[in-house]
Amino acid sequence: MLKVQALTFAYDKSPVLQEVDFEIPAGQQVALMGESGCGKSTLLRLIYGELPFDQGTVHWKEHALRGPDYQLLPGAPFMKYLAQDFDLMPFITAEENIRKFLPIHPVEAANQKTEELLELMELTEVRNRKVKTLSGGQQQRVALARVLANPPELLLLDEPFSHIDYFRRNQLRRNLFGYLKSEGITCLYATHDHQDVLPFADQVIILKEGELLDQRETAAVYQQPGRLYTASLLGEANLIPIDILKSYASTTRRIVVYAHELKASSKSGLKVVVETSYFMGGYYSIKGKTEQDTYVYFQSETPLEAGKEVFLNASLETINKRLPI
Numbered sequence: 574m575l576k577v578q579a580l581t582f583a584y585d586k587s588p589v590l591q592e593v594d595f596e597i598p599a600g601q602q603v604a605l606m607g608e609s610g611c612g613k614s615t616l617l618r619l620i621y622g623e624l625p626f627d628q629g630t631v632h633w634k635e636h637a638l639r640g641p642d643y644q645l646l647p648g649a650p651f652m653k654y655l656a657q658d659f660d661l662m663p664f665i666t667a668e669e670n671i672r673k674f675l676p677i678h679p680v681e682a683a684n685q686k687t688e689e690l691l692e693l694m695e696l697t698e699v700r701n702r703k704v705k706t707l708s709g710g711q712q713q714r715v716a717l718a719r720v721l722a723n724p725p726e727l728l729l730l731d732e733p734f735s736h737i738d739y740f741r742r743n744q745l746r747r748n749l750f751g752y753l754k755s756e757g758i759t760c761l762y763a764t765h766d767h768q769d770v771l772p773f774a775d776q777v778i779i780l781k782e783g784e785l786l787d788q789r790e791t792a793a794v795y796q797q798p799g800r801l802y803t804a805s806l807l808g809e810a811n812l813i814p815i816d817i818l819k820s821y822a823s824t825t826r827r828i829v830v831y832a833h834e835l836k837a838s839s840k841s842g843l844k845v846v847v848e849t850s851y852f853m854g855g856y857y858s859i860k861g862k863t864e865q866d867t868y869v870y871f872q873s874e875t876p877l878e879a880g881k882e883v884f885l886n887a888s889l890e891t892i893n894k895r896l897p898i
């Protein structure tokens with residue numbers, strides 16, 4: 574288990590992380606989400622031992638993980654960290670970069686492991702190219718293969734697919750997270766992309782301005798996000814007054830409703846005037862303006878004309894499962 578307790582850190586005077594506490598059971602994949610600058614990379618670097626922490630403790634199983642004041646080099650034999658820069662060896666090939674990190678194996682086993690990792694990260698076509706000639710996305714795939722060459726118990730990844738094109742991303746996500754699960758590797762990964770999270774993360778940790786707001790199973794965080802901030806990290810979300818969606822409700826409180834949960838009709842509900850229809854492939858994302866001059870996003874199978882008045886509703890099931898805010 575990874576156990577982080579009361580972790581507090583500042584680069585200068587103002588704190589970047591404050592009293593962060595969480596635990597990750599061994600073998601789980603946990604996504605770390607939050608707006609840009611909330612402290613995700615800093616948290617990963619602290620756990621890895623790159624930064625000295627002012628307060629708190631970090632343990633992996635029975636090992637206390639400490640900062641640079643206590644050890645010459647960051648990290649530990651059981652952990653790996655892949656930062657946003659990949660730190661590859663540019664003048665040797667993709668394959669050699671991976672091979673250099675394999676544990677000592679008989680040649681046959683080393684060859685087999687190299688093939689497995691090249692295939693996993695879809696690198697067979699570029700295996701003989703020097704890394705300096707590879708694109709950013711290809712280099713990121715080499716870096717991912719390299720951290721798996723000598724499998725760690727604990728893997729820290731900072732935006733692992735940020736340079737990888739959408740064409741490959743889905744398959745690579747399935748490959749990577751499937752591999753981590755099958756090998757029992759515990760992984761904490763920072764990401765902005767909910768598609769890295771919803772199908773693969775056992776749990777989600779939400780950070781805001783250096784504070785841990787939430788840590789629960791992924792489906793629970795998605796279904797009961799509790800805050801617009803959390804919901805907006807996981808999808809297109811709105812905050813809608815309950816008494817407008819459910820006319821007999823006597824409350825001024827609001828609930829989170831995802832864009833796909835709103836249905837447009839021509840009768841009752843939340844009145845909006847359509848501003849823009851965005852083509853999204855399988856549907857249109859519609860931006861509408863309420864009578865209070867706030868914006869609401871919902872989906873439609875067809876584009877809606879700007880200026881058209883529609884009424885939005887959510888199902889009772891959706892309304893009842895959300896906690897009012």
Ligand SMILES: Nc1ncnc2c1ncn2[C@@H]1O[C@H](COP(=O)(O)OP(=O)(O)OP(=O)(O)O)[C@@H](O)[C@H]1O
Pocket residue numbers: 584585589607608609610611612613614615616
């Ligand atoms: N070396 C540094 N010195 C001073 N401040 C820093 C340093 N690195 C990061 N910060 C600040 O610390 C805060 C947290 O940064 P961090 O990189 O951890 O955020 P993040 O959540 O990973 O952001 P992003 O999603 O954009 O990568 C930010 O305000 C950032 O400007």
